[in-house]
Amino acid sequence: MNSTPSVQPISTWTPPPLGWVKLNVDAALSNSKSALAVVARNHLGEILFIWGSGYHLCAPSQAEAAATLWAVHLAIQEHWKSVIIEGDAQVCFNALSSPDFVPVWSISTIVSNIISLLPCFVSYKFRWVRRSCNSAAHSAARLALNSSYPFCFNKSNLPHSLEIVCKGDYSPCS
Secondary structure, rough: OOOOOOOOOOOOOOOOOOOOEEEEHHHEEEOOOOEEEEEEEEOOOOEEEEEEEEEEOOOOHHHOOOOOOOOHHHHHHHOOOEEEEEEEOOHHHHHHHHOOOOOHHHHHHHHHHHHHHHHHHOEEEHHHHHHHHHHHHHHHHHHOOOOOEEEEEOOOOHHHHHHHHHHOOOOOOO
16 A cells, blocks of 8 residues: 655644554764664654664665664554654655655665565555655664664654653643
8 A cells, every 4th residue: 555755734733543653753963974764653753763873875875765664663562563764765655655766776676675564554654745744763773873873763762852852742632
């Protein structure tokens, strides 16, 4: 179940449907390394997990694609069967959202690896979103870039800086 790439008409994060998990991905780069991040939330917008890890220095599109592959692996590990994976790297999400789109060579192997894992899911969607809809993953990637160790947070041990970003990018109606 693929969807075509589309720009979110709103400028904030939106929750997935009931029974789905949304994974937002991003990468950050410095002169010496890259870092990856994945933010998983449920239909209420609650943080399930935020993962971050250092990664080797590579092109931005490769780091973004690697973050997406990592999100797929994490979703399989968590036994989530219906996932929406969003990110702000249009070149990656075009390649995953449209079966006729040929990815640039630098990410073609990663895209193939992602596609090979999709039978593990009952339902999945890939969506390119504006950075404003991906701010929690962006902040987590920046944190991972400056961290010496990989991390995994849940809603009970979320650093204050990430908690503020997560609350700021999604404010459910009361």
